[in-house]
Amino acid sequence: MSDAITLNGVTKTFGTKVAVRDLDLVVPTGAIYGFIGPNGAGKTTTIRMIMSILFPDCGQISVLGHESALEAKDRIGYLPEERGLYKKMKVGAFLMYMERLKRDSGTSSRSRVRGWLEKVGLADVENKKCEELSKGMQQKIQFIATVIHEPELLILDEPFSGLDPVNMRLLRDLVLEQGRKGSTVIFSTHVMDQAEQICDHIVMINDGDKVLDDNLDDIRRRFDPRTILFESLEIGADVTPLESLPSVEGITRKGAHHEISLKAGSDPGQAIREIVNAAPASRVELHRPTLEDIFVQIVTEGGTAGVDLDNLRAGLRNDAAAGGAS
Amino acid sequence: MKKVLHVAIREFLSTVLTKGFIIGVLVTPALISFMVIMMPMLMNEEPPRIEGEVAVLDPTGEVVQGLAEYLKPEAIAERRSETQAKAKEVMEQIPGGAANAAMAQPSLDALLGEVPDLDIVRLDSGHDLETEKDRLIGDETGPESRLALITVHQDAVERTEGEEVFGSYDLFVREKLDDRIIDEIRRGMRTTLVDARIRQTDLDRATIEALTHVPRISSTTVTEKGEKETNEVLNMLLPAGFMILLLISVMTGGQYLLTTTVEEKSSRVVEVLLSAVSPMQLMTGKILGQMGVGLVILALYAGMGVAGLISFAMLGLLDLSLLFYLLIFYVIAYFVMASMMAAIGAAVNEMREAQTLMTPVMVTLMIPWMLWLPITRNPNSLFATITSFIPPINTFVMLLRMTSTSPPPMWQVWVTIAIGLLSVWGALWFAAKVFRVGLLMFGKPPNFATLIKWVKMA
Known part of the structure; x- marks a missing residue:
């Protein structure tokens, strides 16, 4: 063809x-x-x-x-x-x-x-x-x-x-x-x-x-998922035990849930099993990178200095602004 | 080519089938016929009869009687009917004038108004001028009201010793007095004074009149086909008619082309169209479509003109081959004009911005108007010959020359056409480039420098 x-x-x-x-x-x-x-x-x-x-x-x-x-x-x-x-x-x-x-x-x-x-x-x-x-x-x-x-x-x-x-x-x-x-x-x-x-x-x-x-x-596949969304069963439960897991790099709190980032090269499936064993969860989810995430990652990795990430993300979601004739 | 045709058909229909076009095209002739029919009727309404007195302060004593004779209602009526008869004679000399004269008859009557009834009153020298003048003020009407006051100079009839000229008179009139009455009084005074002066000499008035009278003679044109009376009016009007016809049809098509192009651009339909046709196809289609619109106008008005000539049995005055050249010149003039309009339309974002760029085009179109008289009077001057070779006015000037009394040699006509075709090619080339670049450019309206840049860019 x-x-x-x-x-x-x-x-x-x-x-x-x-x-x-x-x-x-x-x-x-x-x-x-x-x-x-x-x-x-x-x-x-x-x-x-x-x-x-x-x-x-x-x-x-x-x-x-x-x-x-x-x-x-x-x-x-x-x-x-x-x-x-x-x-x-x-x-x-x-x-x-x-x-x-x-x-x-x-x-x-x-x-x-x-x-x-x-x-x-x-x-x-x-x-x-x-x-x-x-x-x-x-x-x-x-x-x-x-x-x-x-x-x-x-x-x-x-x-x-x-x-x-x-x-x-x-x-x-x-x-x-x-x-x-x-x-x-x-x-x-x-x-x-x-x-x-x-x-x-x-x-x-x-x-x-x-x-x-x-x-x-x-x-x-290339931009492999390295983030897991975690919501503990009890609201406000302590998540510090998760930090010591071998595949976990760090945890950030995002409102009601936490984002657990994994170490490079670790197997997400293995990590989910470890997390569920370590703390009772109402939700554990492998966070697939959206195109937006990938785009932002590429732009920032490309070394474009002084990129305003919030603005960039807003521009990729916002449908209101019509594009100029470029 | 099929696409060009589709574009042209749409362009033509969407213009011709609008209410605006139909009304615009039909209203003008309708208005003219309305005027021709209605005006005499309206003018037929008679003004009220004027009556009143005309006072004369006449120290010479020679004037009053003569003036009273001259201003007698019967005398005025007689003079008016003479004028009418003369006017009718003049009208009949103009082609189509016989019918016009018949039509104009009632209106001429009305124009003269009903004969006024004037009472001439002599005031003796004892009267005070200022008091008498005061009687002109106020708005009383009727036979007693004073309309005018004449004071005759002492030396109006007999020269003072050693003076070269005679004295005359002063005329005071009421506010808003009909100017025809004033004219009557003036003419009456002139006649009366001249009569009185002649009486003082041993000359005979009839002899003097006979000696000074030479009638205005109309000239006779000698041609191969025979002799005919020179038709001065037609000689001026025919070229003007042709030129106006050409201008109107070219302008109409051009104007519509500009409007639709700007509309397509501002409504952003243009890029949708460009997904189906190339800019060149679009432009060609639009130009051809509006050429049809101009042709409709041309055919309509030219047809009306020819029909008019036929109905007055004067088709012989018109060389029909001129219509053929009119068509050729229309196509040339239209293409040059339309190219400019297409370029301007594509370059701007809205009609308002087009005005600036339109100015030079409009000024160019004014030139034929200014050239009308000099060229029809002198159609084979060097100036006329040169301007008839210069685009974009060449077609207009050549048409003026061809419809004039001494048409140019045929080779000049064909040189004009050849130059015209070249100018069409140049204008289209320019327009195509500006059109292509301009169509998708939005933002600041361009000036001519930008247009040139686009041409280089494309």
């Missing part, structure tokens, strides 16, 4: 700011790839270069076997971060127009549009003007416009920003459905939870550099 996208040494600068630096990337056909990183990391710039909306200063890009996405536009579904609708156009007419633009045959079908509208629970808006819809509804319409021509490659830039949890779940299922159908999916987000729920492969970008490019399972 050939690769859907390959990037080779791609660099893009805006004035003095390097938005993307020497990026190599291979996205195999059928994969679901997540681009993650804080706002302004270079995700949107990378995606725009893949879409041939921007052009790299140097490096090669190949999309679906073509030198430029322009040659394969009809096989790509692209949901940009900066997206809008024709305010005065009717929803049905807009979707049919987008399908006509994107299909090779230049045709569109009312029944297909209706089918999609029903699927996202907006069957009654076909004859409404786009400006009458709420922001969440508009987002769903935009998603339909992205997939209505059944693209082989789906590129979604921050697809979930501004959606409530219910609609986010709906959209996530639709994305996963496209993936199951065999489409290659790339989507970017600055919210790590979303990436963990959808992707099987993660590419992390920070400040224009690719800092991680790996399978989600491999990432979890």
